[in-house]
Amino acid sequence: MIRRKFGKLGVAAISALLLASGATTGAKAAGQGITDTEIILGTHQPLSGPVALWGVPVTNGMRMAIEEINEAGGINGRQITLIVEDTAYQQNKAAQAADKLLKKDKVFAMVGPLGTPPNMVVMPRALKMDVMNIFPLTAAREMYEPLHPLKFAYFTPYTDQMRAAVKYLVENEGVKKVGVLYQDDDFGKNVLDGCVEQAAEMGLPEVVTTNFKRGAKDFSSQIAQLSAAGVDLVCLGTIIGETIGSVATARKIGYDAKFLVSSAGYVPENITLAKGLTEGLYGAGQTPIPYYEDATPEVKAWMDKYKARFDRDAVLQSVAGYELIHTFAIALRNAGKDLDPFKVGAALEQIKDRGSMFGGTEVSFSKDDHLGPDARNSASLFKVQGDKWIKISNISY
Template sequence: MKRRSFLKVSLGAVATIAAVFAGSIGIATADQGIYDDKIVLGSHQPLSGPVALWGVPVTNGMRMAVDQINEKGGVNGRMIELIVEDSAYQQNKAAQAGDKLLKKDKVFALVGALGTPTNMVTMPRALKMGVLNVFPVTAANEMFEPYHKLKFGGFTPYSDQMQAAVKYFVDNKGIKKIGVLYQDDDFGKNVLHGCEDQAKAMGLPEVVKTNFKRGAKDFSSQIAQLKSEGVELVCLGTIIGETIGSMATAKKIGYDPIFVVSSAGYVPENVTLAKGLTEGLYGTGQSPIPYYEDATPEVKAWMDDYKARFSADAVLQSIAGYDAMQVFGMALEKAGRDITAEKVAEAIESIKDYQNIFGGAPYSFSAEDHLGPDARNSATLYQVVGDKWQKVSAISY
């Protein structure tokens, strides 16, 4: 079951409108970033600051995919050039990075740009210029809805992840009181809305809400509120430092609810950096974290290649970047030599049941549906046990 259907307009009507009103509807009549010998793509990533633990491996994964495509001769006779700018996970820096990529570097597409708040700044600018915004590394609903011909999402939405998680814990653990600790921005609100929607659907009391500003390090008041109101399940709209910090605060005051974090916090660093503080934490995701000793021969070979290229171990974030660029490269190939943004969009729409080597949820797109995974049925619940995340169950709602 895919997420939604949209009202279709005939291709002829769309083409006519595009030709006359290209600027207003965001479909370019001529495409930038396309040269005889190369295609220039752009991305903004938090290469500095606390979210660099996402941004650096995502960038490495994207660069590895680009290198592999170019090593095979590129796409329809063109090499791919990838330009990455540092956003530091700050909206003002993302705006500067986006403007450089779109107006100075004149990129053909923004691919795998990371972060909900940062994409909320750059994505509208790209679409207004007729530039594709594809597979941003965020699971916010805004990345694929409302529908736009040139934007595509690649991750099970945070809201759907949380709805499935809440249903699982209510059905299997008898949870009745739910709270949400969330970053006070579009990312955190996606997590919040999923929990609220599922609690309401199951006839539970109104969720307890408490938030924090990006970069916060003190969660004492928020955790105290959740404890005082008797919350049994805490849904976390956090990433890495905030996940560890909030759980450490809870342990310090003897508060022991079930904690579950979205895919933004389902990363190996929430184990390796936590020194035991996140033991028992649950997380939702659509792809298993790659542990070398448990990997298939094909994934081991990929991890060896990654380590040889970057002198670092591959992590889940590396897969997110690699997969985004691999799928986009496949769409570029399908679109042929004479490409435009709209032709590449149609090529993405033709992708059906794409399955990566890592065991993640398959991708399918259509002219009506620009979200790759099946939103309601593509999440898996994992739990921190010792030094690893271990699979608990597939979850849905």
């Protein structure tokens, strides 16, 4: 999926159009969450349930970044407060979180909210109130399409990750037939779309597809279907438990297809919790997982600080939370003392080629493009080898 372009329309023009159409009339939140001394930010995270292995370290990374910013004097004299609500990766809880954060806590922006299904519930409510939806922890294309002055995305889209990875594996690993096992929701369908689009472009046989409901634990019928169809590359629209469960099921019956997971499953836990079952699993992502023994002195110092603060090791999810806050802080600072969401959006559009001490792709934004990375050329392919994810190649399509 190529990023959608919107010509010369930027924040100011789109805002004017919305006002002219009456789309922004009614009870508005513009200016809420700002006092003389404080900027109140909100986030919804799966702090419980199976996706807490994402939500907890992301939240820790965000908190660590905010503490650093506040200790350095804050943003133009204001301290940042972060209010976190647990969704357990459930849409009904996400709706409850949205009501509290938007209407009771009156947050200025949603930052790093995690999960495609929760964001699909909360994001429209926030945008309707002129509350920003900033750098959600999901790589679904809906996080930046269609263009909106108050929503920005930070991560290479699932669709593009999978397209690039499928292309590489067909060209370099002899893959002949692709299948997709995906979570039956917007997240899984983004993964599905990428694999189907790339297979069609390369003239491969029709993709074999099978899905599961969130929280599923038995994948025997889906794996049997893929095996019987002769699929030699299984694209996974899974996160952690479902990744391990599906690959383990395949290993148990002697099905030796290659398995590929998106950035949602490219995490250390898909090695540490799998006890060897995920050996050889491929993963697409945009940032290398930090391993202490391989890290630069700067990253080692950061990992030491994180462990001292939270009494646990930093993981890739921690990096994501940390980086997104520091990037948003640039825009908050550059927007000046008199903050409103549209000024901050315009300031975000000025960020160019922002890199990271952790490596990976740079991010840039513009008036007609609110996706940070270059979708077609910003992913890398990794593979589980022993106790680490090892980088195989930069990938593109």
